[in-house]
Amino acid sequence: MMEKAAKPATLRGVQGTIAISEIFGPTVQGEGAVIGKPTVFVRTGGCDYRCSWCDSKFAVLPEFRSTWRRMPPEEVFAEVKKLSPRPIMVTLSGGNPALQPLGELIRLGKAKGYCFAIETQGTVARDWFCELDHLTLSPKPPSSGMETNWEKLSRCVEFSGPETETIMKVVIFNEWDYAYAREVDHRFPSVPMYLQVGNDRPPGPEPADKTEPRIGELLERYEWLAGKVVADRWNEATVLPQLHVLVWGNKRGV
């Protein structure tokens, strides 16, 4: 089912606006199927999850709501174009970007040659998923403290379009997370699985926070995870680090 035609901005009101935490870039995507690709990030505010190791609490916790802006899609796209006048991949992240009405932003951008990727936990399926170029579903493993609703996740997969590259991305901190990723893979055998080393020293929500990851430890955990995948002959999986964390640590806006 497609969304209805866009209404004029004056009639759309707060329903049609997008809660924006930050828009930044261009930088390179540090994760997943399009790792290393130049991108502009559109980070929305608000989330239905509270992951213990969340690295974007400023876009999740209600006490930061005053830092979010309610913007119509035209205004969001104008900022994206200002950051990258040439068409580029736009990454919709959060928070949970699927809580926001992003269909019109995607259509505005695609009409100008931009392509779109989203990163969402897979709790809310949207009809505009089928217009995305890349749909990354990252259901959260046990270490997050969250529980997976498999039906909702399944619905998200079904909503992707024939041109949408859909993948699962599971962040791994320990053996239980790894077992969970195997379960996701058994439930969705046709969706490519990306395993990602978790950052156990995520930034605090305040800009003044000085927590930094330990690169040596992250690389050792990559070695551990790659070793497990290879030992289990899980030959279809892809194992990746968070490249941006290796290069820029917990710095924001890169």
Place this chain on the structure above:
Amino acid sequence: MMEKAAKPATLRGVQGTIAISEIFGPTVQGEGAVIGKPTVFVRTGGCDYRCSWCDSKFAVLPEFRSTWRRMPPEEVFAEVKKLSPRPIMVTLSGGNPALQPLGELIRLGKAKGYCFAIETQGTVARDWFCELDHLTLSPKPPSSGMETNWEKLSRCVEFSGPETETIMKVVIFNEWDYAYAREVDHRFPSVPMYLQVGNDRPPGPEPADKTEPRIGELLERYEWLAGKVVADRWNEATVLPQLHVLVWGNKRGV
């Protein structure tokens, strides 16, 4: 043009055998379009290039020829199967693997569900390129000391098949290498470009060599390269590190 049907091993003689430097894995691919994927490496011996910063001199220089084995394709595939009884991606590397008769090995493996990737500089086009799943052409930039034959490189692109994912991968050490990568991209606009940070402390050819890369410097060079790509609005490029060098340094067999 397809190769002729395989002759019995006794008639094939040295012409049908493959010069093998090493077969190892499974490990994860550290570079390019399939970064992070489990793979078994088949490294052939012999090369038509002498890159100044070559990281596999033991598979290139004639003085190491005595360490290479001449193996029939059946024997190579038997070793691959021993290392990974489950189908896996096999990466053909070198030296220059395009110097070897690899068509039969590829057909043997594909019949059993294995898939094949090659890494070659693009100086020799082979009819069996069209049977590959991944063709990585890595023409060498000025810092290598080598010169590119554009016609030969173009022929390699033409030899890829409709199912072959073909990419260009250029290793970057400096501004001139970067300018060279732009030229490759202008000549082959329809082939995706992967830029890779070069390792300026490659291992020496002897196993006893203790040279190790400096991880901090490699990450800084990644930041420099990503910054250039973004500043130049080269939004179609992909910028990657050598993941295996970050994780395992110059260690062989991983």
